[in-house]
Amino acid sequence: METVQLSLSKGFAVITPRCLYRNDFSEFREQLEALPHKLCAFGAGETLWMPGEYIERVYYIERGIIKTALHDEDGTKKTIYFHGPNSVFPGCHQSQFTIELSLVTTAVTPVTALEFNIEQMQRLLQRSPDFSQAMLESYARYINLLIFESAHQSHHRALVKLCNLLYLLARDAAPDKSGLQRIAFSQEELAEILLLNRVSVARLLAQLREEGAIDTRRGAITIIDEDRLLSHCSLEVR
Template sequence: MQTPRYIFADDFSAFETYFKSVPGIRRSFKKGDSLWAAGQPFSPVYYILSGLALTCIHHEEGHRKILSFHGKGTVFPVYHGNRFKIERSIATQALEDVEALEFSPPQFRRMMEESFPLTETVIDWYASYVNLLLYETAHQEYNSAFIKLCNLLYLLAEREETEAGPVIYLSQEELADILAANRVNLSRNLSRLRQEGVIATSRKQIRILRPDLLAAHCSSETL
């Protein structure tokens, strides 16, 4: 059974040779550049060759909610034929230098028409994204702030394994923007995990020292 994921990568890597054979546009984005900014519709479709991007939604009162991260081997935004007003509140920014192939929506639609496996992968991607949104709205919403944090760290750590153990390269501000949490409460809950020996923190870095103890704090829907 799949668990929710915030980091999307390698979903479309099986099609990289195919994507490179199509006359797309090669794009380079520096760290901090916008792949597109709030106020713009979802127009280009990007296949990410390298790097990592962050997607967030901006509230009209100035709040920001981080939705997901998109890395090597994934497509974002994934093609659909609709135009939703809320898309103009969504922005995607390069967290590190990003190399990508750009396709127009009509072009990507033709590619889907030519390749049923690509269409299947698009459907599966949307199912995974809807699963994340359902998890956020129907499950995380009702957890305590501490359990929300543990769930998030657990799911992020699954994708950030290193030889020294899982490491999450996010600032406290970014964690707060994912959880839509108060920074003071977040700091208090991170301090609790440090005191329990579950994590060690440094600037924009959280190392998971005891994944087993972290899992013990998570909700069953997360594991």
């Protein structure tokens, strides 16, 4: 989700966790376009890479949304995060981690992206302190999300987990004509993020709908009472 400035402490923005990363590298577009690169296009459902591959390519997303999921040996899929326009994915590091072999990155919508090799990105990191700082901040946001997932979400009841996620996703959603925030995620996608089964997600959404917190018509989830939704959320997302 977008950087959400909640309050300021010593000149720094206080940022809530987010699942969708975008616009963090907008100011570096011209520098990235000047590097040797390959222009790529992916249709919805196409993979940027499959299990069994180490991360050896870096993408600057121009248009569209991609998602990255961990595929376990038992068939379980856990969606980790999403990347949208003006994001650099997956970052730039020299080490190779075995967990990379279990990751699958898929285009959720049609995507156009600039593809770089790691060496090209490392040279830009070395000569541009501002780009290095932006990359450092992106890793800090990943760490923030992972801590949130492991230290908070794993201990909450299913309803709290779902409301936390809906609230964080809604912070990124553009209001519709009525000024309401719509979340274009399916029950299956929500279940993969939360590691819940689809039946449980459907039951919890029905509860929130009956309480008047959300509406689930027209193929999207619309937040119609943010305060009621927040009443189920944990403190770290408020």
